[in-house]
Amino acid sequence: MAGRLKPLDVTRETKPGKYADGDGLYLIVAGATSKNWSYRYWFKGKERWHGLGSLQDVSLKEARIKRDTARQQVRAGVDIVQEKRAARLEAKATEAAVKAKTFEECAQAYIDEHWDGCRRAVDRD
DSSP states (O other), X not given: OOSSOOHHHHHHOOSSEEEEEETTEEEEESSSSOEXXXXXXXXXXXXXXXXXXXXXXXXXXXHHHHHHHHHHHHHTTOOHHHHHHHHHHHHHHHHHHHHSOOHHHHHHHHHHHHHHHHHHHHHHO
């Protein structure tokens, strides 16, 4: 397939490989049922691949629109892959902070677990 992809070519392609649509948009075929869109760009000398979604969820037209949006962000100086990674790490940290117990909660849990043993020791004296 040379040049821009056509919708029929996209649905019929089953041979594993990367198929360029132009301006950094690629259809990545891993098998007959596994096809994904990806945007390839360079940021500060590093090659980056930004996933745009599965062919089941994102049409060729939508993939081109997403690619254009991503290109504008990269041109504005945003490394979209690193930004996405940082957002994911921040969300994980926030979730961990919410789940973490305070010292008071830990102390209360310890007291609750060991209270009966302390009472028995005091009652024997």
